Amino acid sequence: MTKRFVHVAAGVIKRPDGTFLLASRPEGKPMAGYWEFPGGKIEAGESAAEALQRELHEELGITMQEALPWVTQNFDYTHARVRLHFFQVEQWQGEPQAHEGQQMAWVSPAHHAVEPVLPANAAILRWLALPDQMQVGSAAAECVLLSQLPQQSQRGEVCGVLGPQPLQHWSASDLMLQTVRPAAVSWCGAQVQSHEQLLHAARLGLDYVWADDSVTLAEIQAWCVDGPPLPLFASTHRFPEGLAAARHIGVHGLLR
Ligand SMILES: Nc1nc2c([nH]c(=O)n2[C@H]2C[C@H](O)[C@@H](COP(=O)(O)OP(=O)(O)OP(=O)(O)O)O2)c(=O)[nH]1
């Protein structure tokens, strides 16, 4: 019999300098000593955001003021099969305090400094280094080239906070020909035009997808309802109101 999912809400509590909070799991819980994002199980009748609000108050004594839905991850532990609903929390009241005897650490995307981290969180930690506004190549024109001419999309560079690092950026049609993520690249993403393509990118373990201009706002909203399985970029002109509006519905960032 397949185990039922235990639904969990977890918060990436982020300060303006980009550092975020990790906490160690207290003694007595499964996987005690492992580091995690504060949060916990969603109780009957609660939305994921409501559960996070309650957990952050119980565990850290803070009052969350806004939660931006981000990504959802499934993981099979021996103790449970979990579905993790991650949010980014950038506004809260109070100073986080360890209410449950946990250790706490503010860490940066480039340097986590605490170990071991719960295995379901490995991809999450990588993804926190993705900028929220991205273009591929050193000029916007190259981005257009990369996305429109698949034969030229073998290798580019991610700009933004990543600095120049090898990137594989596939067109939607190239994506569907792939069966594994290439080993030699630091970052691997793809253009997507359908939900099927988005799910394929997640199965390959990619770092992001870009819903190109052919994807409607309604489709983007539908893909975000339950949290996309990996960071989702949308096109800049799909969100003329800007990045904040996109993040509000669960889009990671904008790509031009
Ligand atoms: N809070 C949190 N849980 C995570 C993360 N990653 C991850 O795999 N998990 C797993 C570990 C657990 O199996 C599950 C969370 O369940 P939990 O038992 O810690 O939840 P809780 O805080 O409500 O604890 P309790 O009241 O039941 O003692 O999700 C994460 O980043 N944060």
Ligand SMILES: [Mg+2]
């Ligand atoms: Mg917890």
